[in-house]
Amino acid sequence: MLHIPSRIIQDMIAHARELAPHECCGILSGKTQQVAEIFRITNILANMSDQELSRFEGAKLSDLKQLSPEERADIAFQMDAREMAMAQREIRTKDQELLGFYHSHTASPARPSQTDITIAMEFESYRQKLALPQPLHLIISLENREKSDIRAYRIQDSQATEIPIQQISS
Ligand SMILES: [Zn+2]
Numbered sequence: 227m228l229h230i231p232s233r234i235i236q237d238m239i240a241h242a243r244e245l246a247p248h249e250c251c252g253i254l255s256g257k258t259q260q261v262a263e264i265f266r267i268t269n270i271l272a273n274m275s276d277q278e279l280s281r282f283e284g285a286k287l288s289d290l291k292q293l294s295p296e297e298r299a300d301i302a303f304q305m306d307a308r309e310m311a312m313a314q315r316e317i318r319t320k321d322q323e324l325l326g327f328y329h330s331h332t333a334s335p336a337r338p339s340q341t342d343i344t345i346a347m348e349f350e351s352y353r354q355k356l357a358l359p360q361p362l363h364l365i366i367s368l369e370n371r372e373k374s375d376i377r378a379y380r381i382q383d384s385q386a387t388e389i390p391i392q393q394i395s396s
Contacts, residue, residue, distance in 0.1 A: 228326065228362055228378050228389055230254070230261040231396045237264050239374045242330035242366040245269070249303040251329040253310065254364070255317040260394075261325055265313040268306040269329075302341050303329045326378065328364035336367035336377040338386045346381035362389055 234254070241250045251269050256262035305327070317324055327349075329342075338346070346363055353360065360380070367375040379386040 227392050228259050228261065229392045229394050232393050233396065234261055234264045235376060235393055238328055238364070238366050238376065241266055242332070242368055242374065245330065246332045246368055249330045249332065250366075251303040251305050251327070253305075253313050253317075253324060254326040254328060255313075255320075255322040256325050257322055259325065262322060263317075263320075265309075265316075267309045267313065269303040270306045271302050271304040302339075304345075323359050324361050325359075326362040326364050328366060330366045330368060332368045334367065335369055336365040336375045338363060338365065338379055338381060343381055343384055343386060347384055350382070364391075 238252070241252065244250070249269055250266070252267045253265040254261045254263070255265070314324060331337075331339075342363065342365075350360075360382075362378045363381055363386070364376060364378045367377075369375070376391060378389045378391050380389055381387075
Protein backbone atom coordinates (compact mmCIF):
# COMPACT_ATOMS: atom_id res chain seq x y z
CA MET A 227 0.00 0.00 0.00
CA LEU A 228 1.30 3.44 -0.97
CA HIS A 229 -0.05 6.40 1.05
CA ILE A 230 -0.28 9.68 -0.86
CA PRO A 231 -1.57 13.06 0.43
CA SER A 232 -4.53 14.26 -1.65
CA ARG A 233 -2.69 17.54 -2.49
CA ILE A 234 0.05 15.48 -4.20
CA ILE A 235 -2.52 13.40 -6.10
CA GLN A 236 -4.14 16.65 -7.26
CA ASP A 237 -0.72 18.00 -8.27
CA MET A 238 0.06 14.90 -10.39
CA ILE A 239 -3.32 15.19 -12.15
CA ALA A 240 -2.75 18.94 -12.73
CA HIS A 241 0.74 18.20 -14.15
CA ALA A 242 -0.72 15.57 -16.52
CA ARG A 243 -3.42 17.98 -17.71
CA GLU A 244 -0.96 20.86 -18.20
CA LEU A 245 1.30 18.78 -20.45
CA ALA A 246 -1.37 16.88 -22.40
CA PRO A 247 -1.20 15.74 -25.16
CA HIS A 248 2.45 15.15 -24.09
CA GLU A 249 3.19 12.80 -21.21
CA CYS A 250 4.34 14.38 -17.96
CA CYS A 251 6.77 12.68 -15.57
CA GLY A 252 8.17 13.11 -12.09
CA ILE A 253 9.35 11.64 -8.83
CA LEU A 254 7.69 11.01 -5.46
CA SER A 255 9.68 10.84 -2.23
CA GLY A 256 8.93 10.18 1.40
CA LYS A 257 9.40 7.51 4.01
CA THR A 258 8.00 4.06 4.71
CA GLN A 259 5.57 4.05 1.77
CA GLN A 260 4.19 7.46 2.81
CA VAL A 261 4.68 10.09 0.09
CA ALA A 262 5.76 13.53 1.35
CA GLU A 263 7.00 15.34 -1.76
CA ILE A 264 6.57 15.57 -5.51
CA PHE A 265 9.24 16.62 -8.02
CA ARG A 266 8.11 17.50 -11.53
CA ILE A 267 10.74 16.41 -14.07
CA THR A 268 11.03 17.49 -17.73
CA ASN A 269 10.15 14.88 -20.37
CA ILE A 270 13.10 15.06 -22.79
CA LEU A 271 12.04 12.26 -25.15
CA ALA A 272 10.88 14.77 -27.74
CA ASN A 273 14.52 15.90 -28.17
CA MET A 274 16.23 12.50 -28.22
CA SER A 275 18.42 11.27 -31.09
CA ASP A 276 17.77 8.03 -32.98
CA GLN A 277 20.78 6.51 -31.23
CA GLU A 278 19.33 7.26 -27.82
CA LEU A 279 16.00 5.93 -29.03
CA SER A 280 17.64 2.56 -29.72
CA ARG A 281 16.61 1.50 -26.21
CA PHE A 282 13.11 1.15 -27.63
CA GLU A 283 13.35 -2.18 -29.34
CA GLY A 284 11.45 -3.93 -32.10
CA ALA A 285 8.16 -2.58 -33.34
CA LYS A 286 8.14 0.19 -30.78
CA LEU A 287 11.47 1.54 -32.05
CA SER A 288 10.42 1.66 -35.68
CA ASP A 289 7.15 3.27 -34.60
CA LEU A 290 9.01 5.93 -32.65
CA LYS A 291 11.47 6.70 -35.46
CA GLN A 292 8.62 7.42 -37.82
CA LEU A 293 7.05 9.89 -35.44
CA SER A 294 7.77 13.57 -35.16
CA PRO A 295 9.43 14.65 -31.89
CA GLU A 296 6.09 15.98 -30.69
CA GLU A 297 4.34 12.73 -31.45
CA ARG A 298 7.06 10.81 -29.61
CA ALA A 299 6.43 12.78 -26.47
CA ASP A 300 2.74 11.97 -26.74
CA ILE A 301 3.32 8.27 -26.35
CA ALA A 302 6.39 8.00 -24.13
CA PHE A 303 8.67 9.85 -21.76
CA GLN A 304 12.26 10.07 -20.64
CA MET A 305 13.14 12.04 -17.53
CA ASP A 306 15.78 14.77 -17.70
CA ALA A 307 18.84 13.19 -16.01
CA ARG A 308 20.14 16.42 -14.47
CA GLU A 309 16.78 17.26 -12.89
CA MET A 310 16.53 13.68 -11.62
CA ALA A 311 19.98 13.93 -10.03
CA MET A 312 19.02 17.24 -8.37
CA ALA A 313 15.81 15.73 -7.02
CA GLN A 314 17.68 12.69 -5.69
CA ARG A 315 20.19 14.95 -3.95
CA GLU A 316 17.37 16.89 -2.30
CA ILE A 317 15.67 13.63 -1.28
CA ARG A 318 18.89 12.44 0.41
CA THR A 319 19.41 15.82 2.11
CA LYS A 320 15.92 15.57 3.58
CA ASP A 321 16.62 12.02 4.71
CA GLN A 322 13.78 10.69 2.56
CA GLU A 323 13.62 7.84 0.05
CA LEU A 324 12.76 7.73 -3.62
CA LEU A 325 9.33 6.07 -3.39
CA GLY A 326 8.12 6.27 -6.95
CA PHE A 327 8.23 7.55 -10.51
CA TYR A 328 5.08 8.88 -12.12
CA HIS A 329 4.04 9.64 -15.68
CA SER A 330 0.83 10.19 -17.58
CA HIS A 331 -1.04 8.31 -20.28
CA THR A 332 -3.12 10.88 -22.08
CA ALA A 333 -5.19 8.50 -24.18
CA SER A 334 -4.71 5.02 -22.74
CA PRO A 335 -5.48 3.25 -19.43
CA ALA A 336 -3.35 3.54 -16.26
CA ARG A 337 -1.39 0.38 -17.04
CA PRO A 338 2.35 0.12 -17.90
CA SER A 339 3.11 -0.10 -21.63
CA GLN A 340 5.86 -2.37 -22.96
CA THR A 341 8.11 0.71 -23.16
CA ASP A 342 7.32 1.54 -19.52
CA ILE A 343 8.39 -1.97 -18.50
CA THR A 344 11.60 -1.72 -20.58
CA ILE A 345 12.51 1.61 -18.92
CA ALA A 346 11.69 0.25 -15.45
CA MET A 347 13.86 -2.82 -16.00
CA GLU A 348 16.72 -0.64 -17.21
CA PHE A 349 16.46 1.39 -14.00
CA GLU A 350 16.33 -1.85 -11.98
CA SER A 351 19.67 -2.99 -13.43
CA TYR A 352 21.56 -0.02 -12.00
CA ARG A 353 19.35 0.53 -8.95
CA GLN A 354 20.59 -2.75 -7.49
CA LYS A 355 24.23 -1.70 -8.00
CA LEU A 356 23.54 1.60 -6.22
CA ALA A 357 21.60 -0.19 -3.44
CA LEU A 358 18.64 2.20 -3.76
CA PRO A 359 15.20 1.15 -2.53
CA GLN A 360 12.89 -0.16 -5.23
CA PRO A 361 10.52 2.59 -6.40
CA LEU A 362 6.95 2.04 -7.53
CA HIS A 363 5.77 3.22 -10.93
CA LEU A 364 2.63 5.39 -10.97
CA ILE A 365 0.54 6.12 -14.04
CA ILE A 366 -2.04 8.90 -14.32
CA SER A 367 -4.54 8.16 -17.07
CA LEU A 368 -6.49 11.00 -18.68
CA GLU A 369 -8.27 8.56 -21.01
CA ASN A 370 -11.55 9.34 -19.29
CA ARG A 371 -11.77 13.15 -19.43
CA GLU A 372 -14.25 13.39 -16.55
CA LYS A 373 -12.45 11.05 -14.19
CA SER A 374 -8.67 10.66 -14.16
CA ASP A 375 -7.29 7.37 -12.85
CA ILE A 376 -4.01 6.89 -10.90
CA ARG A 377 -2.51 3.47 -10.29
CA ALA A 378 0.79 2.26 -8.83
CA TYR A 379 2.80 -0.79 -9.87
CA ARG A 380 5.83 -2.72 -8.76
CA ILE A 381 7.76 -3.78 -11.86
CA GLN A 382 10.04 -6.77 -11.39
CA ASP A 383 11.35 -9.39 -13.85
CA SER A 384 9.41 -7.56 -16.59
CA GLN A 385 6.13 -8.13 -14.71
CA ALA A 386 3.93 -5.32 -13.35
CA THR A 387 1.98 -5.92 -10.13
CA GLU A 388 -0.55 -3.32 -9.01
CA ILE A 389 -0.02 -1.87 -5.51
CA PRO A 390 -3.05 -0.17 -3.90
CA ILE A 391 -2.95 3.60 -3.33
CA GLN A 392 -4.40 5.07 -0.13
CA GLN A 393 -5.25 8.75 -0.43
CA ILE A 394 -4.60 10.61 2.83
CA SER A 395 -5.79 14.10 3.80
CA SER A 396 -3.28 16.99 3.98
ZN1 LIG B 1 3.58 4.82 -19.95
